[in-house]
Amino acid sequence: MSDGVEQKNTKLVYKLVFIVLAMFGFGYALVPLYDVFCDITGLNGKTASEATVDEVYEVDLNREITIEFITSLPKSTPTMEFRAEKNKIKVHPGQYYTVNFYAKNKTDKIMVSRAVPSVTPGLAAEYLKKTECFCFTEQTFEPNEVKLMPVRFVIDPELPKKYKTVTLAYTFFDNTEKSVKK
């Protein structure tokens, strides 16, 4: 093989290896990109992870929306009890409501748990605004502690007319191991 070809090969291999490394990076870049994309479009029903500012809306008494609450525990967290005070309530857009959630640590050890919220339909998530929620931080439970945790929220009157029912679901994950390690 002549030297010319060998040089060309080396150059090309460098370029191709660069593409490979760039694509490996791209795979990782997809993680923040996915979050940004979901944030902008509101596609996957994630609610804001921080409390929203207490804003005063004009209450629309002519409109009634059903808010359903779902609570679930993954198989890995059988050591808790977790439920909402009510299964569903009817609300007027613009008015603030408080719903209590009840959780109990059934073990005699300290437990650190995190609730992850999800809203269905996903595109309604940005109109459900929470000024107070136990899901904003990890919750520490003393042995056998029972907690009554309020969620204060408002439905933005801008919520498109087609949505008549909005479901707010919480899953309580046991994060004790990970948090203790830290």
Next chain:
Amino acid sequence: MSAATAEHDDHHDHGPEKGLLRWIVTTNHKDIGTLYLIFALAMFFVGGTMALIIRTELFEPGMQFVDPQFFNSMTTMHALVMVFGAVMPAFVGLANWMIPMMIGAPDMALPRMNNMSFWMLVAGVLLLASTLFMEGGAPASGWTLYPPLVLQTGSALPFAIFSVHLLGISSIMGAINIIATIFNMRAPAMTLMKMPLFVWTWLITAFLLIAIMPVFAGAVTMLLTDRFFDTSFFDAAGGGDPVLYQHIFWFFGHPEVYVMILPTFGVASTIIPVFARKPLFGYSSMVYATAAIAFLSFIVWAHHMFTVGMPMAGELYFMYATMLIAIPTGVKIFNWTATMWKGSMTFEAPMLFSIAFVVLFTLGGFTGLMMALAPVDFQYHDTYFIVAHFHYTLVPASVFILMAAGYFWLPKWTGNMYDEKLAKLHFWLSAVSVNILFFPQHFLGLAGMPRRIPDYAVQFADWNMISSIGAFIYGPSQLIFVYIVYKTIKGGTGEKVTDEVWEGAKEQSLEWTLPSPAPYHTFSTPPKEVPTMSTGR
């Protein structure tokens, strides 16, 4: 250059090293091609045995032979072995053997890396196979390795992930080698638009591979760190999202299925003109269609996830983008049919397999279109319908074409003719049984039988039994192929084959201008002229 040529003539016929070491240290593209092909054939039977275990369990409703965990391991390992151990290496083997001979090059551009990528493949597959004997069993989450399920795998998880890394590095090195060979090693007369389609499809496939394998490596690395290093890429408890994995996986996964089908198209486009004794119809449209399919494969991934709860706009976009793929694919089907139109066709085994490919792949393509329709996909999703669909595009397509390629080039590789009678028996047994095996799975899927289940409702019993009977015929009849290959290597029918082997093949493509069997070193000096019939001229 002239000095180099003169020097080369002095030791023109130095052959391979003697003994077993030849196969371990070889850097010869023909040796490595042979290694890849034999390894792929062996893995085809390993993966096939797993499939037979699956079909045996599904022969009747109820649990008979294996426990559910092992059954799920079998579906997972069957897929991983067939995709990464059989079909992909088989095409890399063909690429190694044929690309240098088709473009008039003396060898692959990077022979040492070539050797390394083969042995890394062997290491990767052995590592994967070793998980079968580990505590907690082999991965049982399906070949897509979705979290959170896959994170429940026992001790096998890190081994499976490292094996995916090895297989990925091996494919990437193979792909880089193929691109470098095609770009830098062509005979001066072999311009890009004179390259046989097999070379073209592999060039495009190689680019797909270097774009997607690193993404997959990244995804499985995230699984690894989620499990062992407390990251939360896909763990909702830590703010991650399991659906994200599906997006990353299918960003890799959809082009990946085209990695297995594009070289298939290339071989079909090589074989059909030879036996129709006509130039390939629509050569340049074939090249552009291949490139179009490759491009589209990157922007349709979420059609694998219509049921995750995407909003309407997303469903519509992925639905229409997916249906767009039918256009370049349709161009190809049309071109193959038009190549056969009014040709002086003969029906030797390679042609029979190729014709069956055109018909049955089209059928698999149509069921793909059905599932591209987002509203109806909700019914088909994760049922036996999708199993039937992708097996139609893989078994009577990729695997049939690999068999066709075997029969087509065996005389060139060995210098002996294979047994045509046995090959035809192999073809008819395969073609009939593959339909008995997979066609009833359409019905099962439409009736609602989920995939990846070891037991099922009695209403599915009849078609499952028929499907299993098909599998029991299809599997063993592939042993005929092994016997034919063995017999051909040992001397075949005794009939002396000519250089061009198939009538008029010399006009089609360069490899047929070489002696049969092809000498250990070929095209040490590049050919002056190249045949162009395979390019439609």
